[in-house]
Amino acid sequence: MPSSAEFAETIKSGELIESPREMTPEYLKELKHTLIVSGDTELISAPAYYLAAKRAPSINAFMTGIAIIQDELAHAHIAYHILEELGEEQEKLIFSRDPKSFRYPYAFDVPLDSWTELVVANGFYDQAGFCLLGDIHDKCSYGPWKRGLNKVMLEENFHLRNGRTWMKRISAAGGAAKDELQRAVDWMFPLSVEWFGLPDDKKMHSTQLEYRLKGLTNDQLRQWWLSTVVPYCEQIGVAVPAHKATRDGNDVWELDYPFPCEFDAEAKRWDFKQPITWDDVLARWRARGPRNAEMVAMFQEEFHNFRNTHRKES
């Protein structure tokens, strides 16, 4: 195992870390934490998307939804497989953890109830995943993960295309279809903005940045997301509560509502007149949202049922 000073030098030099032998215990801990968030996010998107994909408007659309779910499960497997190589047990991580201890973004806990909401999730949530993973793919100091993300990035692009193509089509259809799209965007846009976590001025120190597990700060990632989503929505005629401004000669994306603010998950409604603190947001995240237990049970229950049957037979 390298000393802390030697390890800091390796990280600074831009070299890749290839095995646990080359890590300090602190790096291993931070790497595992980052991988768990990534694996949990990919995994939970499968039941979240499945519950909405069942409402696809055609067989073809349903097949696209199912193909996306299959991709997400494979992406989760990449993260959990690396965790296994780092000494964790994949089976325990997926099937034996308490639902509340899963570390995926809160947005997935709010039910996607229609095909329209599913395609907005593909357009917004998969774009958030694309920014976060694209940064890791670009900058991550852990070689096996960086390389594993080659395939993931190609496939996330496909999910994004599904989201954007359908959002545009629904918007162009107008009438009730477009109203439904706008309602979905209204609650899903601020949840996606929240996805990137605490703003930089509230987060004094990032071990993930220090270890080059990622390269961009929360606010930089959020700006990247806004810079792709806002112009696209404007182009297809969907209103979003953000606009482009110029600060110190640079383009920045500003929100038209207090960030963070109050969200009613049951009603899927934001109260832009009710600013809250980040402590309030963190408390909401920790408590998890409406669909957390149901989604985790979707893959845990069957596993344990199978295990029990199997044991009785042998």
Added chain:
Amino acid sequence: MPVNLVDLGVIYGITERNGVVDVDLTFTAMGCPASDFILEDVRERLLREDGVNEVRINVVWDPPWTAGRITQAGRDALEAWGLAV
């Protein structure tokens, strides 16, 4: 995809007459999950050409697509991404 539709060998024919373009194309599989937005992309891209007013796409399954239809450039692109062809 790292490869374009022509090199993938799914474009079977294309004709233009008085601003109307007819395209015959196929998919690599009947259950292709990308079929919807491939159709949309083709239509959109052709409409960007000067003088094109209408695009008519005809999805055909005969002759069926096989990997033998991928051009050398297509093979090279897919192999560069680590996909077996």
